[in-house]
Amino acid sequence: xxxRKLAWKNLFRxxxxxxxxxxGIFLGIGTFVAIVSLTARMEQAVQDKLDRFxxxxxxxxRTEELRLGFGDISLGGAQVAxxxxxxxxxxxxxxxxxxxxxxxxxxFFLTAADASGKDLVWxxxxxxxxxxxxxxxxxxxxxxxxxxxxxLGSEAAAALDKGPGGTVTSGGRKFRVAGVLQPxxxxxxxxxxxxxxxxxxxxxxxxxxxxxxxxxxCKDCPVEDIVGQIGEALPGARxxxxxxxxxxxxxxxxxxxxxxxxxxxxxxAIGGLMVFVTVMGSxxxxxxxxxxxxxxxxxxxxxxxxxxxxxGWVSLLSSILxxxxxxxxxxxxxxxxxxxxxxxxxxxxxxxxxxxxxxxLLGTVPPARRAAxxxxxxxxxxx
Amino acid sequence: MKPFIHLSDVSMLYGNxxxxxxxxxxxxxxxxxxxxxxxxxxxxxxxxxxxxxxGGLQVPTSGAVSIKGVDLSALSADRLADFRRETxxxxxxxxxxxxxxxxxxxxxxxxxxxRAGAREKxxxxxxxxxxxxxxxxxxxxxSELSGGECQRVAIARALIHDPPxxxxxxxxxxxxxxxxxxxxxxxxxxxxxxxxxxMVTHNRANLSRATRSIRLRDGLVAEDGPLMAxxxxx
Ligand SMILES: Nc1ncnc2c1ncn2[C@@H]1O[C@H](COP(=O)(O)OP(=O)(O)O)[C@@H](O)[C@H]1O
Ligand SMILES: [Mg+2]
Numbered sequence: 001x002x003x004r005k006l007a008w009k010n011l012f013r014x015x016x017x018x019x020x021x022x023x024g025i026f027l028g029i030g031t032f033v034a035i036v037s038l039t040a041r042m043e044q045a046v047q048d049k050l051d052r053f054x055x056x057x058x059x060x061x062r063t064e065e066l067r068l069g070f071g072d073i074s075l076g077g078a079q080v081a082x083x084x085x086x087x088x089x090x091x092x093x094x095x096x097x098x099x100x101x102x103x104x105x106x107x108f109f110l111t112a113a114d115a116s117g118k119d120l121v122w123x124x125x126x127x128x129x130x131x132x133x134x135x136x137x138x139x140x141x142x143x144x145x146x147x148x149x150x151x152l153g154s155e156a157a158a159a160l161d162k163g164p165g166g167t168v169t170s171g172g173r174k175f176r177v178a179g180v181l182q183p184x185x186x187x188x189x190x191x192x193x194x195x196x197x198x199x200x201x202x203x204x205x206x207x208x209x210x211x212x213x214x215x216x217x218c219k220d221c222p223v224e225d226i227v228g229q230i231g232e233a234l235p236g237a238r239x240x241x242x243x244x245x246x247x248x249x250x251x252x253x254x255x256x257x258x259x260x261x262x263x264x265x266x267x268x269a270i271g272g273l274m275v276f277v278t279v280m281g282s283x284x285x286x287x288x289x290x291x292x293x294x295x296x297x298x299x300x301x302x303x304x305x306x307x308x309x310x311x312g313w314v315s316l317l318s319s320i321l322x323x324x325x326x327x328x329x330x331x332x333x334x335x336x337x338x339x340x341x342x343x344x345x346x347x348x349x350x351x352x353x354x355x356x357x358x359x360x361l362l363g364t365v366p367p368a369r370r371a372a373x374x375x376x377x378x379x380x381x382x383x
Numbered sequence: 384m385k386p387f388i389h390l391s392d393v394s395m396l397y398g399n400x401x402x403x404x405x406x407x408x409x410x411x412x413x414x415x416x417x418x419x420x421x422x423x424x425x426x427x428x429x430x431x432x433x434x435x436x437x438g439g440l441q442v443p444t445s446g447a448v449s450i451k452g453v454d455l456s457a458l459s460a461d462r463l464a465d466f467r468r469e470t471x472x473x474x475x476x477x478x479x480x481x482x483x484x485x486x487x488x489x490x491x492x493x494x495x496x497x498r499a500g501a502r503e504k505x506x507x508x509x510x511x512x513x514x515x516x517x518x519x520x521x522x523x524x525x526s527e528l529s530g531g532e533c534q535r536v537a538i539a540r541a542l543i544h545d546p547p548x549x550x551x552x553x554x555x556x557x558x559x560x561x562x563x564x565x566x567x568x569x570x571x572x573x574x575x576x577x578x579x580x581x582m583v584t585h586n587r588a589n590l591s592r593a594t595r596s597i598r599l600r601d602g603l604v605a606e607d608g609p610l611m612a613x614x615x616x617x
Binding site: 001002003005006009010012013288289292293294295296297298299300301302375376377 | 435438440441460461464465467468469473475479481482483484488491492493494495496501504505540541544
């Protein structure tokens with residue numbers, strides 16, 4: 001017989017009380033774990049999207065007429081020809097103070113040029129950076145591997161009636177079609193994509209850049225600061241963060257998280273209160289018993305540890321059960337929140353168990369102090 | 384040399400919203416080791432209060448209590464708890480066993496804050512239970528024992544640390560007279576084995592077993608005298 005065992009036995013004597021004490025923690029931790037793992041998964045999903053977008057900052061010349069939006073590129077030939085950015089600006093972007101946060105700075109050059117007798121928009125970007133700048137591109141055929149190769153957007157391919165292996169002529173040169181993009185829903189569907197240098201040569205603008213796509217290494221990176229610093233480095237350019245869509249989705253997750261945290265906090269507070277009330281009731285009920293324990297030589301500390309062991313057992317069991325229930329709930333609810341891959345994240349569960357223990361013990365502090373302060377004469381006085 | 388148990392000018396006042404009740408008024412007592420003292424008196428005379436003060440369960444309003452030369456008022460709450468555990472065994476009228484523990488576990492309760500092997504504790508408990516006549520009933524719950532048997536368990540619990548002093552507050556109050564006699568036999572036996580026994584009782588028949596009788600009235604010692612040679616009844 002030791003205090004731990006005494007506490008354990010006491011719990012079994014008052015099963016319904018123990019269940020009631022544990023219920024608050026169970027519900028609180030269950031809610032907490034469910035919400036935390038759901039938001040973690042939602043964040044992961046959003047982060048995946050962010051990463052797939054690649055670039056998150058767009059640098060364009062400060063030209064009123066030229067409106068280049070991500071996914072909404074409209075071109076007036078004349079304006080494009082007068083692109084005011086150059087390859088030298090890449091260095092300037094690379095040398096901002098937060099440059100170590102820049103994962104990539106990709107120059108794009110757009111020009112309208114002949115393609116086998118049709119006037120099409122040519123988009124040039126460094127051939128080696130295509131895979132990173134447009135990771136979502138799917139194509140039949142192969143990516144560009146050497147000079148003299150192009151990729152056709154799906155509409156351009158249809159208009160030219162060319163496929164992989166075909167040739168496109170422009171400015172007296174022959175280009176081999178390496179691959180054809182599957183429809184992306186973007187303007188590039190109608191474009192011919194080639195290496196930057198070749199498109200610059202076609203446009204007769206050897207160092208010209210229409211826009212830069214900048215990808216910052218981001219989880220919580222200071223995009224606004226980076227935007228500001230690039231703006232300072234390139235006074236003639238308009239720099240904008242292009243994460244609105246993702247950001248708004250992220251804001252929704254944040255909102256959900258805040259709401260969830262609020263709900264968890266309330267449920268946890270109620271759980272703590274339930275512990276407090278039930279343990280306080282148990283102390284009141286056991287005045288005599290505590291007096292006897294004091295009379296037979298229990299120090300105050302022993303009474304404290306008896307009560308803490310009791311709620312410790314209950315908190316441990318109920319928070320483990322709560323965490324499991326929370327994980328299960330998150331798993332079941334995942335599809336409702338558009339989360340496809342629902343792996344089990346252990347850290348919210350562990351955190352939940354820790355919080356549950358903390359909560360149980362915290363709720364026990366006032367009643368335990370009260371119990372320890374009880375006079376041992378209570379046992380005898382009741383005679 | 385100080386007496387084994389010594390009370391000097393002990394007063395115990397209880398304040399109850401404005402009114403003050405004096406449960407003990409300047410009580411001075413000297414009790415030697417090996418005495419068997421019965422304490423009698425009307426209900427409300429202060430008998431239980433005297434026991435709690437003697438046992439270090441409460442600190443008197445004024446006056447000093449010393450046992451084995453230790454001044455109880457000089458002890459911290461923790462040291463006092465340790466002192467109770469080592470020096471004093473309490474037996475209550477209502478047994479005060481923990482209903483969810485077996486007889487053996489109840490006897491072990493005072494040892495539970497201490498580091499000792501579970502096996503050792505259980506063996507000691509079993510030995511004691513046998514010595515109070517409960518061989519074979521170690522695994523019963525209090526609800527499965529008679530009143531007299533419960534009181535035997537409580538006595539075994541009081542003895543677990545082999546204290547030199549036993550304080551009993553009407554230990555036979557809840558028992559029929561035949562069972563009460565058996566419990567008193569047990570106390571006599573313990574007294575003979577060297578324990579100092581102080582027992583509050585209503586029952587004048589107890590007087591035949593004790594060596595000394597103290598009668599309280601209104602918080603004062605009204606009578607105090609030696610009794611005839613003990614164990615004549617045995
Ligand atoms: N904790 C207490 N608070 C207030 N009054 C008390 C308390 N304990 C005892 N008393 C009072 O002190 C007096 C002596 O009580 P007690 O020692 O229990 O007497 P006895 O055991 O002889 O019946 C009684 O008048 C009782 O009402
Ligand atoms: Mg009394």
